[in-house]
Amino acid sequence: MDQNNLIDEKCETRLYVGNLDQRITESHLIKMFSPFGKIVSEDFLWHTRGPRCGEPRGFAFIQFSSREEAQLAKEKMDGRFACGRPLVVRLASEKYLIETPNAPTAIGEAKKSMVSSCPSGQMSRSAKIAAIKNKLKSMEEENPSTKKSRQAKDVI
Structure with missing residues (x-):
């Protein structure tokens, strides 16, 4: 299989999830997104230094097994409220523009x-x-x- 094809497929199946409330945990995130398909990986980001060390950074990445699952999750979860805040859900490749x-x-x-x-x-x-x-x-x-x-x- 071509390496570039793997990279393209990963970008189409990996979602950026932002505007997460501090109370949302990794398990909450998985529970929210698992109805849309098989989650291959989840990267929940934490502050690693400074006064907020150990606290969530407010965003995460979730990778699904197919682009259809990722697209469905994006459509259903973008703008949905979690702990009083609207989630920002985009393909990971769209993150920098946001x-x-x-x-x-x-x-x-x-x-x-x-x-x-x-x-x-x-x-x-x-x-x-x-x-x-x-x-x-x-x-x-x-x-x-x-x-x-x-x-x-x-x-x-």
């Missing part, structure tokens, strides 16, 4: 730089850098005092 909603230029640049195959279907390195710069710029515009205090620290 993370930059406040930077429309970054999304536009990401779409321009995308290629048809799944691994490189994610944003290119330059598009990721542009998205990060746009996000930082929008954050600085929201809170200009942060930039001033950072400049003052640089001077000292």
